[in-house]
Amino acid sequence: MRYFFATILFFSSISLARIQANVTSDLDAKTININIPAPRGVVVDRKGRLLIGNQIRNITAIDFKSYDANRDGTPERWAEKLIKKVNQLLSRDVEIKEEEILEHYKNRRWLLFPFGAYLTEAEEKKLKGVMGEGLSFLKVYSRYYPHKELAAHVLGYVGAESNYQRGPILGGDDLWPKEIGRAGLEKIYDEFLAGRDGRKNLLYDGSGNLIINRLVQRPE
Numbered sequence: 001m002r003y004f005f006a007t008i009l010f011f012s013s014i015s016l017a018r019i020q021a022n023v024t025s026d027l028d029a030k031t032i033n034i035n036i037p038a039p040r041g042v043v044v045d046r047k048g049r050l051l052i053g054n055q056i057r058n059i060t061a062i063d064f065k066s067y068d069a070n071r072d073g074t075p076e077r078w079a080e081k082l083i084k085k086v087n088q089l090l091s092r093d094v095e096i097k098e099e100e101i102l103e104h105y106k107n108r109r110w111l112l113f114p115f116g117a118y119l120t121e122a123e124e125k126k127l128k129g130v131m132g133e134g135l136s137f138l139k140v141y142s143r144y145y146p147h148k149e150l151a152a153h154v155l156g157y158v159g160a161e162s163n164y165q166r167g168p169i170l171g172g173d174d175l176w177p178k179e180i181g182r183a184g185l186e187k188i189y190d191e192f193l194a195g196r197d198g199r200k201n202l203l204y205d206g207s208g209n210l211i212i213n214r215l216v217q218r219p220e
Contacts, residue, residue, distance in 0.1 A: 038195025156184020
């Protein structure tokens with residue numbers, strides 16, 4: 001059994017190496033090493049009741065892999081139509097500057113372009129019918145306070161460490177902004193509550209098709 005398992009790994013490694021060699025010979029291919037921000041540690045009281053936890057939230061995002069220059073016109077006009085569609089469905093008023101859209105398309109079009117705030121469950125249902133037409137959900141870890149304002153002055157709160165990264169993709173860029181403690185216990189014990197980021201490798205061919213999506217380290 002050990003020999004059989006080792007043989008599978010050996011041939012899998014060869015196949016993966018061949019795929020990478022073939023794709024990376026394409027001048028327009030793109031290799032991306034990206035960080036997945038980790039969920040923060042949970043906080044409980046002496047009886048084990050949850051005081052601070054985590055949840056997965058969705059943010060609307062534009063997926064430029066669906067963009068076709070021959071069909072859709074300029075990338076900024078195409079993206080603006082999608083943003084307008086979301087605004088109409090959710091009664092929002094999100095505006096993104098053309099230069100921000102173009103900068104993302106030029107440097108980071110392989111990654112989702114998020115816009116707007118976290119979505120509620122009701123808003124997600126309204127958008128389900130238009131997902132996959134250049135629109136997608138970016139799933140992120142978000143802090144959760146089950147008791148709302150109770151003891152908020154003690155527990156504190158978190159905030160984004162930075163804005164969404166722009167410009168050329170660098171090795172180690174975060175998939176979304178990390179949350180750090182801004183007040184209370186969240187700030188005092190920030191070093192202990194911060195998790196261990198995950199990491200994955202992505203490989204796209206010259207046509208923007210995802211060839212390899214390999215999780216190197218799981219966030220924890």
